[in-house]
Amino acid sequence: MTTDPTSIPAIPAAASDVAAIGADVGRRLAALRLARPLVHNITNYVAMDLSANVLLAIGASPAMVHAIEEVEEFVAFSGALVINIGTLSAPWIDAMVAAAAAARRKGIPWVLDPVGAGATTLRDRAVARLMAEKPTVVRGNASEILAVAGAAGAAAKGVDSGNSSDEARAAAVALARASGAVVVVTGAVDVITDGTRLVALADGDPLMTRVTATGCALSAVVAAFLAGPSDAFAAAVAAVAVYGVAGRLAAFDADGGPATFRTAxxxxxxxxxxxxxxxxxxxxP
Ligand SMILES: Nc1ncnc2c1ncn2[C@@H]1O[C@H](COP(=O)(O)OP(=O)(O)OP(=O)(O)O)[C@@H](O)[C@H]1O
Ligand SMILES: Cc1ncsc1CCO
Ligand SMILES: [Mg+2]
Structure with a gap:
């Protein structure tokens, strides 16, 4: 699947404008902190702690709920759902699909984090079933997005990316067009596209790759920004902007080590x- 990213119509000037993005982020951040949306997380064992703490810090209300007997009931009163396939097993896949289907039926926005997509058949089958339930946003590293898009060249090392987000840009656009989801590819540059519009942000800090689950926690933050009626593309841009700037500023507070960085x-x-x-x-650009 290849699409020339240069064929994307130029995004409206306002959307690429720093001041416009800043103003929009401010509005969305204030609304999020006021609404304190409940974010239903079906996420991996590694990411649970960081995701919950990051959601609390940004102003949302996290809950980690994954039993198949309760996910449909739980998602029904949540503001948004995030499904992360990081530590997968068969019963979890059924719960994920049930939750995604319920979210879709009820019009609740949901984010797919396809951790380790392309690595194993179990993961690829799970991703295919989940994509059929129409995620609002797919957020992954470059190797994961290449794999989900069915594009050549994915070079993951397990759950870590072996590709740059530039390499996955065309695949992200193609995936967005084919699936109807907003696609977020993270890396040194974060790319957000709905297949028509595309914004690239270069915040964050390399220390974020030395703390596990920072990508997973970003997927949860994207879900928090999606809660409530909203343009999913603009909400995803706002989430990535806030997260990246916080990462860049935190690097100034930390002493250069990943553990102090995580706290900062x-x-x-x-x-x-x-x-x-x-x-x-x-x-x-
Ligand atoms: N080289 C880099 N420089 C600055 N920021 C980066 C860099 N690489 C990643 N980031 C930031 O780190 C965060 C996580 O992105 P990453 O692509 O590492 O996700 P991930 O591989 O899914 O992570 P995980 O699986 O550990 O949750 C994003 O906010 C991204 O902007
Ligand atoms: C390290 C790890 N292994 C499975 S999920 C996960 C968290 C980062 O994706
Ligand atoms: Mg990841």
Whole structure:
């Protein structure tokens, strides 16, 4: 599956404009903190702690709920759902599909994080079943997005990416067009596309790759920004902008080590304001 990214119509000037993104982020961040949306997480054992703490820091209300006997009931009163296939097993896949189907039926936005897509048949089959339930957003690293898009060249090392987001840009656009989902590819540059519009942001810090589950926690933050009526593309841009700027600022607070960075990052997410995001967000062509 290949699509020339240069064939995407130019995004509206306003959407690529730093000031416009900053203003939009401010509005969305304030609304999120006011609404404190319940975010239903079906996520992996590694990511549960960081995802829950990151959601609390940004102002959402996290719940980690994965038993098949309760996911349909739970998602029905949640603001958004995130499904992350990081530590997969057969009973979990059935619960994930049931939750995704319920979210779809009820019009509740949901995010798919296809951790390790392409690595094993179990993962690829799970991704196919989940994609059939129409995620609102798919967020993955470059190797994962290449794999989900069925594109050549994915070079993952387990759950870590072996590709840059530039290599996955065309696949992300093609995946968005084919699936109807907004696609977010993370890396040194984060790319957000709905197949028509595309924004690339270059915030974050390389230390984020030395703390496990920072990508998983971003998927949860995207879900928090999707809660309530919203343009999924703009909500995803706002989530990625806030997260990336918090990461960049946290690197100044930390002493260079991943463990202090993790703490500083959660603190930055709790304190971050619209002005900082508008001032610091880095939009790239
Ligand atoms: N080289 C880099 N420089 C700056 N920020 C980065 C870099 N690589 C990744 N990031 C940031 O780290 C976060 C996680 O992205 P990443 O692509 O590592 O996700 P992931 O591989 O799914 O992570 P995980 O599976 O551990 O949750 C994103 O916010 C992204 O912007
Ligand atoms: C390390 C790891 N293994 C399965 S999921 C996960 C968290 C990062 O994706
Ligand atoms: Mg990941």
């Amino acid at each position: 990052f959660v603190d930055r997410l709790a304190r971050i304001g619209a002005e900082e995001v508008a001032f610091a967000v880095t939009v790239v």
